Amino acid sequence: MDLAQLIRRYSSESACEEHLFQFRCDNGLRCRRCDDDSFVLVHSKTHSKSTSQKTLIECKSCHYQTSLKSGTIFQASKVPLRKWFIAAYLIANDKRKPDAEVMAQFLEVSKPTAQLLINKTEREMAEPTSFWKWIS
Numbered sequence: 862m863d864l865a866q867l868i869r870r871y872s873s874e875s876a877c878e879e880h881l882f883q884f885r886c887d888n889g890l891r892c893r894r895c896d897d898d899s900f901v902l903v904h905s906k907t908h909s910k911s912t913s914q915k916t917l918i919e920c921k922s923c924h925y926q927t928s929l930k931s932g933t934i935f936q937a938s939k940v941p942l943r944k945w946f947i948a949a950y951l952i953a954n955d956k957r958k959p960d961a962e963v964m965a966q967f968l969e970v971s972k973p974t975a976q977l978l979i980n981k982t983e984r985e986m987a988e989p990t991s992f993w994k995w996i997s
């Protein structure tokens with residue numbers, strides 16, 4: 862997959878979320894309440910008047926809900942998943958050391974945010990159960 866293909870395939874948040882959801886299901890995700898292992902993705906509004914949606918994983922058996930991003934490197938990040946995907950692609954496929962300045966411009970985020978993305982992504986890539994195995 863080249864960068865243009867990656868950007869096309871993961872142009873929407875929901876496409877990225879679907880990928881993350883699949884990864885979590887394939888990697889032994891279990892319901893905290895009933896230990897079942899089948900889930901559905903649900904989108905719920907955080908407030909009745911709010912337009913922002915939170916994406917949740919819901920257990921098919923007991924309907925227990927947990928955030929899709931909880932326990933992942935994306936937890937608490939305001940950066941959209943598609944930007945993470947692009948950053949990870951660049952880090953995995955470019956032999957040079959990732960440059961926060963270049964990354965910030967490319968992703969249209971601040972330089973500190975770009976640096977944080979680089980640090981977290983590099984650390985995660987070194988893990989044996991890394992989410993990023995598919996990207997390099």
Ligand SMILES: [Zn+2]
Nearest residue numbers: 892895920923
């Ligand atoms: Zn359950």
